[in-house]
Amino acid sequence: MQHKNLLLTTVISSLLIFGISCERDHNNADERPLGERCLSLSANMGQAPAAEPGEADYESYADLEVPPLPPEEALETFNLVEGFRIEVVAHEPMITSPVAMDIDSDGRLWVVDMPSYMPGDDMDVLQDAVATMERERVPEGRVTVLEDTNGDGQMDTHRVFADSLILPRAIKVLHDGVLVGEPPNVRLLRDTDGDGKADSEEIVYNSYGDASDPNNHGFPGGLMWGMDNWLHSSNENVESIRRVSGHWQTRPFNRLGQYGMSQDNWGRLYSSSNSWPLQTHFVPHGYSDRHPEFDISEGQNVRIAPNKPLWPAHPTGVNRGYRDGMLRDDSTLVQFTSASSTTIYRGGQFGSEYVGNAFTPEPVGNLIKRMIIEGDPSQIETEARFAYQDREFLTSTDERFRPVNMYTAPDGGLYVVDMYRGVFEHASHLTDYLRNYTIEHDLHKANGPYGRIYRIVREGQDIDYDTPHFSEMTASEVVGYLRHDNGQLRDQAQQVLAQCSPQEVIPELEEIVAAGQEASDWTRLQALWTLEGFDRSVYGQEELTGTALEALGDDHARVRASAIRILEPAIAAGDNNVLTSLEPLAGDSSPYVQLQLLASLGESNVDPGLELIARILDQHSTNPYFREMALTGVYQREAQLAGLLRDEYDWSSDRGEAYAQLLTALDQAEEERPQRNLSGLTEAQRTLYEEGRQKYSSCISCHGQDGSGVSGVGAALDGSEWVQGDPEALARIVLQGFSGGAEERGEDISGVMPGHHYLSDRDVASILTYIRQSWDNDAAPVSPEEVERIRRQTEDHQGTWSPAELRERTD
Structure with a gap:
């Protein structure tokens, strides 16, 4: 039986259950810094030797049509909306062709470089996709650690943690190692001797893209630690992963976007995909694979923002520039064509009106688009609108500016990862139109040895570049950051606490969950998920169930919905007390809470759970989100549900097409299932x-x-x-x-x-x-x-x- 997600009933939540609850003595709290207790990676990296900075070559290429500019000159090409400025954080040769990064518990930047992508100065690369693939598969990728040692906001030391990688594209720093997405694998790299370089590896997932595919645009990207304590990635056929009791587990995710992943303050996930700058799941994710006949097609990977117009600062080479409507008369790009790795701003430095806004880079247009997401989080759907008319949040006149990733910074600003190269479109998709443009403007030359990370900050607002060092804090001090205005620091606190599971702070976390309006909505939500992330040998399933049951009465819909999802192990076990507690939420004022309850009840195998499914479905009989979610959760119980709907809620084909279709689907699924004689069994x-x-x-x-x-x-x-x-x-x-x-x-x-x-x-x-x-x-x-x-x-x-x-x- 080769299967990574053998039981979706447990894969959704129950595979988080391990060990047993143990008695705790909260009076004997461990006051040692977490760096001495469990953040071994932070301790080791603090001793790593710094590399020599080296020098970058600009003079040799100064006569090119579009020459590479030194970072200080590149800054002059940017135009930001009034009240913001952009600063250099790091640049070549510290990093070259960076594509992704992560921020560790002490504020260091772990950057993934991909210098072998579309290698430069060679006409053959532009002509032959197969030859390009062979050239790209050289082991030139690396992971570099950047650190600001004097608190001035610029990285002044860099260390190569891992090299000889082939097209790495995603990274997540854990307390004891670094996950790197290097198709087709996700590897956990460790430094076991404390010299600052990886010397051991473990393959934790082997389906992270097809390494034989010449189009590496189709590979996944992300490895983002979601609020639900799973690591999520974009693109097709990639599962979410999580380490449980030392073992790596997977669960279905459902495609979201093409590259990169971000989340808002409620844990809702967002991505982007080429022509579409912002996509999200309306419905709870991870439930599609529960039924062999019924899938979820509605409410997943939804485009919630338009793809035009764009307002670049200058004409650029565009792969589809020959098509009508792609370019204006002045040859500037009209619509998104390479939307890349959107981020949801969650820092406090910009001001409250920017929190929850989406920022999506458009590398081909050399710009960054700001979008305002609208909608009540208690509802299922949301939409986004462009923040400005006739302009963008940021534009550049430098055609080598290729923003491919963005992150909320620990100081509250926005980091921008700039691949900084002339050739951006891959050879497997390169049109003659763009190939000719690229050669005409010498963009294939000096293509690869550069790369930058910038920071965007709000002028006139306080900013402290000396970021917190969680490894030097006690567990209680880390808990305090769950109340911080900066969502990146809240995320970091959750991740540190979940990995270390310090038992002495459990009462404090429980108090936050139960605090009502004394704690912000997102602080209560994040404290609840932090407890869910604790090792079950430290915070037992019975205790977690008790805390989640209390959270069912929270004022905020997303807290209630999260509590329902966390209760899935008890739901799957048929816990009567839990099912009774969930009954009132079948009539909850929030449609999203009702939908989450419907999804989670699909893990139940007892009659009260099915009765609640029927009750919720009857309220939303014509809503496709509810209909599909109900069908995925009644495998082997289709006839029972059909009977409940007919007998208890007077469903019949005469009531309308929606009723007839759903009853027919249930009846057919039951009729087509092979029956087996079980008379020989007790x-x-x-x-x-x-x-x-x-x-x-x-x-x-x-x-x-x-x-x-x-x-x-x-x-x-x-x-x-x-x-x-x-x-x-x-x-x-x-x-x-x-x-x-x-x-x-x-x-x-x-x-x-x-x-x-x-x-x-x-x-x-x-x-x-x-x-x-x-x-x-x-x-x-x-x-x-x-x-x-x-x-x-x-x-x-x-x-x-x-x-x-x-x-x-x-x-």
Whole structure:
């Protein structure tokens, strides 16, 4: 069973459950700085030697049509709206062709360089996409650490943490290592000897883009730590990842944008995609894969802002410039063509009117667009409008200015990552029109050895460049930053606390969640998610459930909705107290809360949960968001839901097309499902089988609805010797994982299935019982007691099982 998200009921939330609750003595708080307790990366990097700054060459290219400008001259090409200024934070040769960055707990910048992208000074690169791909796959990428040691706002030291990377494009700094997205892998790089350079690596995810694709524009980007404690990335076919009890887990995400990821103060995610500067999910994400017949198509990856007009400062080379309506008569760009990595401003330095605004770079037009997002967060939908008419937030007359990423800075400003290069469009999409323009203006020359990071600040507003060092703080001091006006610092506090899980601050966090209007809405929300991110051995599931139940009564809709999502493990377990507490929210004043409740109730397998689904669906019978979400959550219970709607709410085809369509869909899903004779099973075993049948819905994408497997993804389960053979071997595969190859039914079953030890004994037993009793399989059920025994026997096993090991231990 090769599947990274074996159980969506647990993948959504339950895979966060591990360990047991322990008694805590809050009177013995550990007052050591967190850098001495768990932020080992910060401690190590503080000792790393700085590299020599070197020099950049500008004179050799001074005669080019569009020459590279020194940073101080490039500043003169910018035009910002009144009241703002732009400053240089770092520049070449410290960084070259930067594409992404992250800010660590002590304010250092970790920058991903991609100098091999469309390598310069070679006409062949512009002519041949295949040749370009070969040239790009040289290991020239690197991760550089930049630090401001004197608090003046400029990075004055740099250190190369990792090099010899191939087209790296995403980064996230953790307390004990650095995640780097280097397609097709996400690697966790560590410095184990404290010299400031990575010397070990672990592949934590191996589906981060197709490295054989010549168009690397289609690779994911992001690795952004969301408020829900998952790391999210943009583009297609990429899952969210999270480390739980030392093990990396994944869950479906649903495509959002093309490159980069940002979040607002409520945890709503945003991205952008070429022609579209701002996209978001209206509906809660992560629920699409629960049903083999029903998916979510509405309310995901929604374009909420127009794509024109733009107001660049000068004409530029545009790939589609030959098309009518793409350029004005003066050859300036009319609409977005390379919208890249939008950011939601969450700092306080600009002023409150800018908080929650979206800023999206347009590298081809050498500008940055500001958008104002409108809409009540208690509602499902939102939209954005351009902040200005006939001008942009920032423009430049330097055609090598290529802003590709933006971030809220710890000081409250906005960092701008400038790839600074002439060639920006990839050879796989380069048109003759842009190729000729590029050669005519010498933009393919001096293409790659430069790069800048700028900071945009509000003039006349206080700014402190000496950013906080969380590694030097006690846990209680870090909690104080959850109240900060700067969302980046709140995020940093959440991430530090979640990774370290200091038990002495739990009462303080619980008090913030329960504080009502004494704490800001987003502080209460972030404190709640901080507790959700704690190790369950420190903050047990029962305690988290209690805190989330209290948060159901919060005044803010997004806090209530988050509390519902955090309660999903209890919902999946059929907790009557939790389901009773959720009943009033079926009539909540916020449509978004009702939609989240509908989504989370899809994790339930008991009648009260289904009854609430029917009640909410009846209120929103014609709303596509509610209809689709309801259908995804009733796998194997379609007939029950149809019966409730007919009997309790008088649904019939005569009431209208919307009612008829949904009832027909439910009826057909039930009728087309193969039935199996379970007469040979006891009642308890039949119950296990039915539970496993529902849970298997999230295994389908790898193993197929009929157990036939998915080529290149997951092995066949129907007729499998491993599935029908010794249940101990099968249980070990599910608990600790499987790797290697084995001749089976004439096929070579190879690959890696991660362990799912975080599943309960009953969950594992139900899945195993279902797959051993389904399709052409006819093997004995497996009891929770058997799984418990096997778990105890194998709990010290390190790594995944090989076929040889399994055969040796079970013969």
